[in-house]
Amino acid sequence: MQLTLTGIDKHFGQFHAVRHLDLSVQSGELLALLGPSGSGKSTLLRLIAGLAVPDRGSIHFGDRDASTLSLAARRVGFVFQHYALFPHLDAFENIAFGLRAKPRSERPSEADLRKRVEHLLGLVQLKTHAHHLPAQLSGGQRQRIALARALAIEPSVLLLDEPFGALDARVRVDLRRELRRIHDDTGITTLFVTHDQDEAMELADRVVIMDHGRIEQVGTPEALHRDPRSRFVYEFLGPSNRLAGRIHGQAFTSGWLLQPLPVRTANQGPAELLFRPSDLVPTDAAHLEAEVLHARALPGRHTVQARLSAEAGEIEVQWPLDQALPAIGSRVGLALRQYQAFPV
Numbered sequence: 001m002q003l004t005l006t007g008i009d010k011h012f013g014q015f016h017a018v019r020h021l022d023l024s025v026q027s028g029e030l031l032a033l034l035g036p037s038g039s040g041k042s043t044l045l046r047l048i049a050g051l052a053v054p055d056r057g058s059i060h061f062g063d064r065d066a067s068t069l070s071l072a073a074r075r076v077g078f079v080f081q082h083y084a085l086f087p088h089l090d091a092f093e094n095i096a097f098g099l100r101a102k103p104r105s106e107r108p109s110e111a112d113l114r115k116r117v118e119h120l121l122g123l124v125q126l127k128t129h130a131h132h133l134p135a136q137l138s139g140g141q142r143q144r145i146a147l148a149r150a151l152a153i154e155p156s157v158l159l160l161d162e163p164f165g166a167l168d169a170r171v172r173v174d175l176r177r178e179l180r181r182i183h184d185d186t187g188i189t190t191l192f193v194t195h196d197q198d199e200a201m202e203l204a205d206r207v208v209i210m211d212h213g214r215i216e217q218v219g220t221p222e223a224l225h226r227d228p229r230s231r232f233v234y235e236f237l238g239p240s241n242r243l244a245g246r247i248h249g250q251a252f253t254s255g256w257l258l259q260p261l262p263v264r265t266a267n268q269g270p271a272e273l274l275f276r277p278s279d280l281v282p283t284d285a286a287h288l289e290a291e292v293l294h295a296r297a298l299p300g301r302h303t304v305q306a307r308l309s310a311e312a313g314e315i316e317v318q319w320p321l322d323q324a325l326p327a328i329g330s331r332v333g334l335a336l337r338q339y340q341a342f343p344v
């Protein structure tokens with residue numbers, strides 16, 4: 001099912017929660033909505049589900065205008081952060097619920113229903129837990145049952161609102177891989193809300209980055225990393241360092257630093273140079289020199305905090321694992337491998 005949102009606006013009183021938003025989701029795509037708290041992600045899902053109505057604009061399911069479709073006709077599967085399972089029903093009956101609630105003419109026979117629920121229990125790898133009540137399941141298992149329940153009605157679109165938000169980090173990672181596998185098996189058009197960039201980048205075909213009710217950028221994880229269009233996107237996608245300066249001609253300058261800009265820019269004047277801790281390499285042929293403030297060896301990662309100069313402030317460096325950490329107070333030379341300048 002292809003989804004097309006055109007010119008969507010949504011206010012809550014004076015508050016403009018979704019602003020002139022256009023978005024097209026391809027059939028079978030897994031799309032992540034990524035953004036800080038309050039950026040409008042959940043509101044967007046609720047508008048698609050029909051749980052809220054836009055002030056302006058249209059939502060199309062395929063070529064059908066959603067405003068003409070009842071909630072049931074939209075056939076949307078929804079999974080929320082807090083597993084809304086029925087506490088008095090076991091896992092099997094929770095999954096079966098949506099099928100039993102269908103009008104008589106569409107309701108499957110008991111034998112078909114059992115077959116379908118068994119299949120879904122297998123899909124979420126909980127066949128052995130069919131007769132456990134929600135209270136007898138872990139948080140991760142409950143979310144898998146919630147996912148199976150949403151899939152039971154054979155939704156045209158699957159909407160997931162921070163489905164793993166309440167789970168611990170290990171379970172989150174396992175479940176996101178499982179969700180990707182299930183998505184690849186079922187091919188259902190899926191929108192997934194998260195404020196965790198790793199989750200979005202690992203899971204999604206494309207990521208929609210939102211801020212203040214607007215889309216800042218849409219792209220594949222690879223394209224967003226390669227070409228973030230704004231400081232907001234750059235900084236939202238991972239740890240970053242900033243250096244204040246100016247764009248002058250085709251270079252960024254700050255004090256004695258002059259970095260050529262690889263992409264031609266018409267923007268001249270005050271700017272910031274952004275670069276990631278992993279974009280710095282210790283070297284004698286240095287672009288930058290910094291004083292080491294802290295150095296820590298973490299599992300699989302060495303980080304160094306350093307000060308460029310009093311005005312430029314502190315930066316973080318991802319130190320190569322095969323090199324000894326520098327001494328606190330020592331001066332190190334750093335080359336910048338990649339960076340991007342944004343006008344301010």
Ligand SMILES: Nc1ncnc2c1ncn2[C@@H]1O[C@H](COP(=O)(O)OP(=O)(O)OP(=O)(O)O)[C@@H](O)[C@H]1O
Nearest residue numbers: 012015017035036037038039040041042043044195
């Ligand atoms: N029913 C409502 N009434 C009033 N304001 C609302 C309502 N629903 C959402 N808002 C406001 O709209 C803004 C966007 O909310 P939304 O839940 O869509 O954000 P979000 O990006 O999903 O955030 P989070 O990651 O915290 O869930 C917030 O400022 C929120 O307070």
